[in-house]
Amino acid sequence: MGGVLQDSVNAWWPEAILSAGALLVILTTGRRAALTITWVALMAAAAALWRSPVPPPTDVFYGFITCDRFSAAFRWIALGTTALVALMACASRREVEQSRRGEYLGLLLFIAVGLMLMAEANHLLMAYLSMEMVSLSSYLLVGFADQRRSAEAALKYLLFGALCSALMLFGMSLLFGLTGALSFGELRQASYGIAGAALPAALVAGALMLAGLAFKISMVPFHQWTPDAYEGAPIPVTALLSVGPKAAGLALLIRVLEALGPLGERLLPLLLVLTVVTMTFGNLVALVQTNVKRLLAYSTIGQVGYLLIGLVAATAKGREALLVYLAAYLFMNLGVFACALAVFHDTGSESLEAFRGLAQRAPGLSAVCAIFLLSLAGVPPLFGFVGKFLLFSSALQEGWGWVAVAAALNSAVALYYYANLIRLMYFAAPLQATAVRPAMGLRVALAVCAGATLVLGLWPAGVVEWTSRISGTLL
Amino acid sequence: MAAFVLFALVILTGAVWVVTLRNLFRAALSLGLVLFGVAGVFLLLEAEFLAFAQILVYVGAILTLLVFAIMLTARAPGAQPAATSPPTKYGPISPGTFGGGASRQQGPAALAAAAVFVLLTWATWRLPWPAMPADHTATLPALGQRLVTAWVLPFEVISLVFVAVITGAVAIAAPRRGRQN
Numbered sequence: 124m125g126g127v128l129q130d131s132v133n134a135w136w137p138e139a140i141l142s143a144g145a146l147l148v149i150l151t152t153g154r155r156a157a158l159t160i161t162w163v164a165l166m167a168a169a170a171a172l173w174r175s176p177v178p179p180p181t182d183v184f185y186g187f188i189t190c191d192r193f194s195a196a197f198r199w200i201a202l203g204t205t206a207l208v209a210l211m212a213c214a215s216r217r218e219v220e221q222s223r224r225g226e227y228l229g230l231l232l233f234i235a236v237g238l239m240l241m242a243e244a245n246h247l248l249m250a251y252l253s254m255e256m257v258s259l260s261s262y263l264l265v266g267f268a269d270q271r272r273s274a275e276a277a278l279k280y281l282l283f284g285a286l287c288s289a290l291m292l293f294g295m296s297l298l299f300g301l302t303g304a305l306s307f308g309e310l311r312q313a314s315y316g317i318a319g320a321a322l323p324a325a326l327v328a329g330a331l332m333l334a335g336l337a338f339k340i341s342m343v344p345f346h347q348w349t350p351d352a353y354e355g356a357p358i359p360v361t362a363l364l365s366v367g368p369k370a371a372g373l374a375l376l377i378r379v380l381e382a383l384g385p386l387g388e389r390l391l392p393l394l395l396v397l398t399v400v401t402m403t404f405g406n407l408v409a410l411v412q413t414n415v416k417r418l419l420a421y422s423t424i425g426q427v428g429y430l431l432i433g434l435v436a437a438t439a440k441g442r443e444a445l446l447v448y449l450a451a452y453l454f455m456n457l458g459v460f461a462c463a464l465a466v467f468h469d470t471g472s473e474s475l476e477a478f479r480g481l482a483q484r485a486p487g488l489s490a491v492c493a494i495f496l497l498s499l500a501g502v503p504p505l506f507g508f509v510g511k512f513l514l515f516s517s518a519l520q521e522g523w524g525w526v527a528v529a530a531a532l533n534s535a536v537a538l539y540y541y542a543n544l545i546r547l548m549y550f551a552a553p554l555q556a557t558a559v560r561p562a563m564g565l566r567v568a569l570a571v572c573a574g575a576t577l578v579l580g581l582w583p584a585g586v587v588e589w590t591s592r593i594s595g596t597l598l
Numbered sequence: 599m600a601a602f603v604l605f606a607l608v609i610l611t612g613a614v615w616v617v618t619l620r621n622l623f624r625a626a627l628s629l630g631l632v633l634f635g636v637a638g639v640f641l642l643l644e645a646e647f648l649a650f651a652q653i654l655v656y657v658g659a660i661l662t663l664l665v666f667a668i669m670l671t672a673r674a675p676g677a678q679p680a681a682t683s684p685p686t687k688y689g690p691i692s693p694g695t696f697g698g699g700a701s702r703q704q705g706p707a708a709l710a711a712a713a714v715f716v717l718l719t720w721a722t723w724r725l726p727w728p729a730m731p732a733d734h735t736a737t738l739p740a741l742g743q744r745l746v747t748a749w750v751l752p753f754e755v756i757s758l759v760f761v762a763v764i765t766g767a768v769a770i771a772a773p774r775r776g777r778q779n
Contacts, residue, residue, distance in 0.1 A: 185749075249751070
């Protein structure tokens with residue numbers, strides 16, 4: 124027994140370090156101490172993750188979680204997202220009051236732990252707990268801005284989230300009643316035995332469970348909270364919500380679909396239709412937005428639609444494409460949010476108009492912003508193009524020509540609103556003449572994101588090989 | 599069977615009251631009725647520990663907290679939000695906070711809830727549920743032992759979630775300088 128626990132803790136150091144860091148940060152009051160602890164915890168977690176054995180010699184924590192290569196990839200994504208968001212959070216002093224900075228950074232680290240757990244979950248209880256850990260901390264962080272709007276957004280997010288959690292729990296309880304299994308492995312075995320009168324009930328249970336996950340990745344029809352929560356939250360939190368829970372939610376969705384076995388395969392047509400609806404809805408509504416956070420909220424819904432193609436394809440190729448695009452999405456989307464944060468710091472405005480003539484006021488910032496937007500639109504030779512190309516070709520490989528066509532049409536629509544922002548930056552007259560000076564933390568975040576988007580776009584071979592090794596091990 | 603019908607009626611009546619009563623204080627007390635009913639169902643299922651935990655934690659602690667919150671936030675205990683007052687966009691949180699109060703959204707909400715109910719009934723009607731093995735009764739010492747061995751990870755993660763939620767909630771609710779409104 125001692126051996127299992129020891130091996131488990133050895134595989135689980137990154138999360139343990141982040142949790143300890145979060146508990147310590149909450150206790151601090153000074154800005155310097157909070158930042159130091161946050162960064163020490165993040166660095167130590169990265170080192171521990173680098174050194175952690177993959178796969179570990181025994182079942183981790185008696186099979187409640189699994190630390191295979193697949194979850195390792197998502198743990199890196201969660202850690203990278205948190206580090207970049209922490210850079211943004213350090214740079215933005217205006218949005219969150221000084222006295223609450225400790226709790227702010229602490230909740231950020233708790234979300235990182237939750238995201239990692241979501242990617243590792245191998246048991247219905249752990250799936251639910253990790254999702255609640257991310258959700259509850261997110262509701263709170265959305266309410267952290269010093270505005271009435273922020274509190275309203277947090278409340279809406281909470282109510283919608285509580286409903287979706289309840290639906291998911293109901294689905295889980297039905298599934299447990301039908302199969303008597305809680306861990307994903309047992310569930311998969313039991314799912315092959317479900318037939319006859321139990322089949323409709325199991326399908327309803329599966330669909331209800333998907334509702335909770337669809338809420339996390341803001342898939343239509345569980346997307347309604349997205350624009351409001353994004354608009355009300357402090358910008359670094361919005362950036363975190365747009366990447367972290369989406370990646371971890373997709374990872375958990377892949378595992379849950381796998382655990383549902385033949386039931387999951389029966390639910391795939393429904394998911395495929397929702398995929399196309401999600402991307403089309405997100406991109407069309409994004410066209411008419413005037414607030415940059417709302418625009419990016421609908422753009423996120425559109426991007427989740429693209430990502431879902433790789434998930435629904437349910438092949439090694441599709442998962443590989445999903446992972447590559449997630450890596451690209453992490454850098455380009457966080458980059459755009461860093462740009463929005465720099466503009467917000469300078470002008471105090473979140474409207475698209477604030478980007479007017481940015482090229483004359485901050486040539487460097489506009490250039491990287493244009494890179495991120497073009498990458499999101501899928502323009503070669505940027506990293507976003509590589510991921511999108513792989514995703515679309517995985518749809519074609521499955522023989523879903525119409526999905527690929529719909530996705531291509533969506534990309535054209537998306538290019539319009541991304542290019543519109545670039546037009547505002549380069550071809551519109553600026554409202555003021557002063558130069559924009561982003562804070563140091565933001566510059567680092569922007570440089571990392573822009574570098575990754577450019578370099579990995581030009582030389583994607585390494586990433587693609589890495590992801591193909593991971594997706595090959597899962598099936 | 600008779601006991602189950604009784605508890606089910608208690609739960610359903612309480613649940614309907616929770617969503618229909620305009621008085622928040624009475625709605626909270628109706629929630630207590632629901633929680634008692636659920637504890638009764640647990641007793642019927644021979645899950646005594648769960649039933650007592652349900653009463654201790656939910657009725658004893660959470661409901662009390664809820665009642666306190668309502669009494670402290672409302673101007674007077676049992677204050678009724680005026681049904682005729684126009685909804686204010688950023689007004690205090692009352693049943694009318696979200697666009698026009700209950701009247702406009704009650705219809706669609708009831709319809710959606712009824713649809714879920716019909717779907718679930720259709721799916722689970724006359725379903726042969728596999729029976730649990732008879733030796734599945736858990737004693738308290740065994741339960742405690744498993745919580746710190748096999749189930750240690752969920753146990754610890756739950757405590758992390760609680761810490762995160764409590765500190766975050768205090769940070770949000772604490773008075774701050776320069777707060778608007």
